Amino acid sequence: MDPRAAALSALTQFQVTETTVGEALQRIADIALEAVPAAAIVGMSMLGEDGRPTTAVYTDAESPAIDEAQYRDEKGPCLDAWRHNTVLSVPSVADVSDAYPGFAAACLQHGVHSTLSLPMRAGAVAVGALNMYARVPDGFSSDDAALAGDVAAAGAAVLVNVSAYWTAFDLSAQLQEAMDSRAVIEQAKGMLMAASPDLTADAAFDMLRQVSQRENLKLRQVARRIVEGRGRTGGSSA
Numbered sequence: 001m002d003p004r005a006a007a008l009s010a011l012t013q014f015q016v017t018e019t020t021v022g023e024a025l026q027r028i029a030d031i032a033l034e035a036v037p038a039a040a041i042v043g044m045s046m047l048g049e050d051g052r053p054t055t056a057v058y059t060d061a062e063s064p065a066i067d068e069a070q071y072r073d074e075k076g077p078c079l080d081a082w083r084h085n086t087v088l089s090v091p092s093v094a095d096v097s098d099a100y101p102g103f104a105a106a107c108l109q110h111g112v113h114s115t116l117s118l119p120m121r122a123g124a125v126a127v128g129a130l131n132m133y134a135r136v137p138d139g140f141s142s143d144d145a146a147l148a149g150d151v152a153a154a155g156a157a158v159l160v161n162v163s164a165y166w167t168a169f170d171l172s173a174q175l176q177e178a179m180d181s182r183a184v185i186e187q188a189k190g191m192l193m194a195a196s197p198d199l200t201a202d203a204a205f206d207m208l209r210q211v212s213q214r215e216n217l218k219l220r221q222v223a224r225r226i227v228e229g230r231g232r233t234g235g236s237s238a
Contacts, residue, residue: 022178025057028155032130033059036148038139039132041112043067044120045078046128053079055131056178061186062110066133069102076103081117082129089145090115092137107133114139118148120156127156181220188223 025044033042043063048054053071055064070076077088077100090096093113097104107115112133119126130152134140140148189204199207208226212219 022057022181024158025178026182028130028151028158029057029059032132032148032151032155035151036132036140036144038134038136038141038144039116039148040135041066041133043078043131043133044128045082045131053082054179058182062112063131063133066103066106066110066112067131069106070100073100073102076100077115078103078117078129078131081119081131082126085119085121085124085126087119087145087149088117089140090117091140094137111135113137116140116145116148118145118152120152122156122160130155181223184220184227185223188226191226 025046029042029044033039041058041060041063043055043058043060043066045053045067046056048056053067055067058064067076067078070079077090077096080086081088091114093104093107093115107113112135114134114137116132116134116139118130118132120128120130130148132140132148185205185208188208189201192204192207193199193201208219208222211217212222215222217225
């Protein structure tokens with residue numbers, strides 16, 4: 001199956017009755033990362049509890065670290081893609097240091113050299129932005145942009161459907177829960193890596209995911225169990 005078909009097929013697998021807003025957003029980010037090989041990091045800019053932009057969901061902790069610079073300066077390609085409801089490609093981050101000085105500096109500090117930002121549209125309105133970061137200049141082709149656009153559009157539709165189902169819940173609270181879950185997962189990964197110095201961050205995450213699947217628990221439940229000192233992975237004490 002080609003990347004576009006695989007990504008869109010994955011997006012259709014959501015069970016609205018079983019998916020919270022935070023879980024839907026995280027799955028969309030993961031699908032985007034899988035669908036576009038050039039993307040090393042994927043994040044999603046949305047409104048936080050305080051009404052200001054925040055990176056509520058991401059595939060790598062570097063995403064919010066990079067984005068914070070544009071939120072602080074109130075300018076950056078992610079924000080412009082959202083505000084103007086348009087796709088913004090930055091082939092070379094170094095070339096936009098005048099237009100987006102804080103954002104460009106943060107990108108280069110984290111080894112990001114090109115970016116792609118796409119609005120997540122609910123009808124004619126952008127409710128956020130899907131942001132992709134590459135480690136090389138000219139990382140994203142026109143085909144990548146087209147595929148990412150499909151994922152962003154389908155992802156926004158999923159988000160609208162899930163949000164409609166969970167009307168009894170406060171969206172900001174769910175986004176906060178998503179961020180809290182991510183923090184617990186990152187903490188659990190750090191504990192596993194500290195216990196096994198040769199374990200990489202990706203391997204630690206895979207270990208958590210395998211336990212989640214084997215024990216039919218949500219990833220955040222497995223992570224919380226490890227943080228609380230009650231988890232065991234692959235027979236080794238966490």
